[in-house]
Amino acid sequence: MNRFYVTTPIYYVNAEPHIGHAYTTIVADVMNRFHKLMGFTTFFLTGTDEHGDKIAQAAQAAGIEPKAYVDRMSGIFRQTWPKLNIENDKFIRTTDSEHVKVVQYVLQKVFDAGEIYFSAYKGLYCVGCERFYAERELVDGKCPDHDRPPVEREEANYFFRMSKYQDWLIGHLEANPGCIRPERYRNEVVSFLREPLEDLCISRPVERLAWGIPLPFDKNYVTYVWFDALINYLSAIDYPDGELYRDLWPVVQHFIGKDILKPHGIYWPAMLKAAGISMYRHLNVHGYWRTDEGKMSKSHGTVVRPLDLAPLYGLDAFRYFLLREMAFGLDANFSEEALVQRINADLANDLGNLFSRTLAMTARYFDEKTPPFGSEPDSMDIALREKTEDTISQYREEIPRLGFHKALTAVWECIGAANKYIDYVAPWNLAKDARLFPRLQTVMRTLLEVNKVVGVLVCPFMPSTSAKMLERLGVEKKTADLRLAEDTVWGSLKEGTRVIKGESLFPRVETDKAKEKKKMEVPASPAPEAPVIDMEVFRQVDLRVGLIKKAEKVPKSEKLVKLIVDIGEERQIVAGIAKTHPPETLVGRQVVLVANLKPVKLMGIESHGMILAAVDGQELRLVVPEGNVTPGGKIS
Numbered sequence: 001m002n003r004f005y006v007t008t009p010i011y012y013v014n015a016e017p018h019i020g021h022a023y024t025t026i027v028a029d030v031m032n033r034f035h036k037l038m039g040f041t042t043f044f045l046t047g048t049d050e051h052g053d054k055i056a057q058a059a060q061a062a063g064i065e066p067k068a069y070v071d072r073m074s075g076i077f078r079q080t081w082p083k084l085n086i087e088n089d090k091f092i093r094t095t096d097s098e099h100v101k102v103v104q105y106v107l108q109k110v111f112d113a114g115e116i117y118f119s120a121y122k123g124l125y126c127v128g129c130e131r132f133y134a135e136r137e138l139v140d141g142k143c144p145d146h147d148r149p150p151v152e153r154e155e156a157n158y159f160f161r162m163s164k165y166q167d168w169l170i171g172h173l174e175a176n177p178g179c180i181r182p183e184r185y186r187n188e189v190v191s192f193l194r195e196p197l198e199d200l201c202i203s204r205p206v207e208r209l210a211w212g213i214p215l216p217f218d219k220n221y222v223t224y225v226w227f228d229a230l231i232n233y234l235s236a237i238d239y240p241d242g243e244l245y246r247d248l249w250p251v252v253q254h255f256i257g258k259d260i261l262k263p264h265g266i267y268w269p270a271m272l273k274a275a276g277i278s279m280y281r282h283l284n285v286h287g288y289w290r291t292d293e294g295k296m297s298k299s300h301g302t303v304v305r306p307l308d309l310a311p312l313y314g315l316d317a318f319r320y321f322l323l324r325e326m327a328f329g330l331d332a333n334f335s336e337e338a339l340v341q342r343i344n345a346d347l348a349n350d351l352g353n354l355f356s357r358t359l360a361m362t363a364r365y366f367d368e369k370t371p372p373f374g375s376e377p378d379s380m381d382i383a384l385r386e387k388t389e390d391t392i393s394q395y396r397e398e399i400p401r402l403g404f405h406k407a408l409t410a411v412w413e414c415i416g417a418a419n420k421y422i423d424y425v426a427p428w429n430l431a432k433d434a435r436l437f438p439r440l441q442t443v444m445r446t447l448l449e450v451n452k453v454v455g456v457l458v459c460p461f462m463p464s465t466s467a468k469m470l471e472r473l474g475v476e477k478k479t480a481d482l483r484l485a486e487d488t489v490w491g492s493l494k495e496g497t498r499v500i501k502g503e504s505l506f507p508r509v510e511t512d513k514a515k516e517k518k519k520m521e522v523p524a525s526p527a528p529e530a531p532v533i534d535m536e537v538f539r540q541v542d543l544r545v546g547l548i549k550k551a552e553k554v555p556k557s558e559k560l561v562k563l564i565v566d567i568g569e570e571r572q573i574v575a576g577i578a579k580t581h582p583p584e585t586l587v588g589r590q591v592v593l594v595a596n597l598k599p600v601k602l603m604g605i606e607s608h609g610m611i612l613a614a615v616d617g618q619e620l621r622l623v624v625p626e627g628n629v630t631p632g633g634k635i636s
């Protein structure tokens with residue numbers, strides 16, 4: 001059985017969840033949902049890191065006991081994730097008694113193996129990082145992460161012989177180049193490893209910090225933060241004897257931000273090796289979101305944190321933005337403007353339009369039922385199908401190697417191709433001619449199939465949107481049961497299935513700027529909305545020169561006039577030109593008309609054609625041939 005196990009860092013509870021925590025957790029959720037879609041049995045772990053100086057200090061500042069404080073803060077994290085459509089299988093807390101037991105078990109094991117020793121140590125300590133720093137690690141004498149000088153501290157403590165694992169780790173990273181990804185972070189770890197590694201201080205005397213896990217071999221000490229926190233990845237899956245541990249550990253992938261690369265890239269492998277546990281499969285390291293915390297929200301008029309924007313703009317839109325905007329591994333900027341722009345361009349315009357145009361036309365031309373492929377596909381249909389199938393392969397390749405934004409770009413290129421196809425094929429023209437009905441069936445079915453594939457592919461990123469799309473396409477499966485291999489097979493929709501037109505998937509966000517722009521815009525003549533058409537399509541229109549023989553006003557209508565026009569035969573045409581062209585001015589005039597329009601009834605009178613006129617503001621000007629042309633003369 002294919003299994004997948006993904007973890008996020010466990011977050012410190014001295015601050016509330018913010019965009020950075022949300023990003024890591026959403027990426028892990030996307031990766032997890034993708035693996036479900038691929039048919040894997042998955043396990044997704046997140047949680048909170050609750051011991052240590054910083055937390056104890058935060059509790060003190062809040063005026064409550066550490067336990068009460070961490071309970072409250074951990075609860076906030078736990079409640080945040082479902083609100084972002086995150087579906088973790090387990091939420092671990094370092095204060096869970098099971099976790100404490102496992103930490104003590106590992107400590108004892110490593111101690112018994114002689115890999116932990118007791119020693120006096122004097123050094124430079126950063127309270128923010130909760131660790132000692134070597135002089136050469138400081139930048140201008142300051143901690144590079146906290147931009148504060150460390151304090152000198154001397155105490156006897158327990159140390160883990162990390163230095164002993166340096167050569168083994170270098171060898172492992174050489175033999176498994178994809179272990180730490182993207183490569184820039186592997187290189188960073190490799191370059192750390194060019195300098196001699198220090199041993200790792202793993203304890204703190206109880207009299208200085210009681211808010212930790214007691215060392216099993218010395219009750220006067222509690223364990224140091226990393227030896228506690230990192231082990232969550234094991235305790236959560238019932239290390240050492242649980243079935244979950246046996247099944248999942250060999251396939252574990254950690255997601256972290258670049259700030260905690262060193263503990264995960266160096267301490268953790270050494271700890272695992274010392275405890276006789278195999279190395280993780282992948283460490284996936286992402287960059288940082290740069291934000292302008294506390295900036296005013298333009299559209300909502302209040303101070304918001306980026307995370308607060310999620311419910312305002314929609315969870316799926318928020319998730320899409322984070323995954324599309326950041327190239328995994330690199331830093332990115334978060335701004336409300338950029339979020340709105342993506343919503344309007346990618347979601348409302350591209351995806352939303354494709355979906356609503358497809359469904360509206362299916363409703364109109366096929367009574368809301370999925371048509372069969374009517375005629376044989378032509379080259380356009382085949383090209384769109386190939387594009388779609390190509391997109392599926394790119395998507396399948398990109399996500400496992402962390403190319404989330406590339407996978408989304410590929411999906412959006414496919415959406416773009418489908419929108420162009422609509423403009424080009426112009427189903428509304430096909431619908432005018434009953435002989436082209438089989439062609440119209442093929443065109444609409446092709447579009448429905450593309451929409452279905454898109455609905456499946458967006459599932460890990462936008463689960464609610466995916467569910468909505470598939471439901472409206474009449475797909476019965478729940479999103480949790482979707483399988484990429486089965487559910488993106490071309491032609492898998494069922495003929496005759498009812499589709500639901502419904503509302504637009506993503507309404508456009510009206511920004512102040514957009515509203516202002518609209519106000520300033522002079523109402524000009526409507527933008528030409530004509531799509532580009534084939535010569536072949538144009539040739540289907542039968543344009544003729546006609547001579548008006550009779551003209552009379554249609555009773556009770558201001559606009560309509562009933563005409564008898566000679567086009568080699570006599571035609572009755574009802575035209576909406578009476579306001580500018582009184583009937584008496586029309587007889588004897590030559591006009592240009594469309595001769596093969598489906599007959600319609602206007603005010604109860606049949607009309608077999610349409611007179612062409614140019615629209616000039618309020619005015620209508622008849623299109624006429626140059627000189628006299630024999631009635632019925634063809635226009636090409």
Ligand code: MSP
Nearest residue numbers: 009010011012020021024049229230256257288289
């Ligand atoms: N408790 C430790 C992790 C222990 S894991 C065994 C910790 N906690 S934290 O609350 O500080 O979370 C750090 C993580 O939050 C980063 O690694 C990253 O996943 C996420 N982010 C925090 N700020 C971030 C950004 N500005 N941008 C992107 N992600 C960042 O470290």
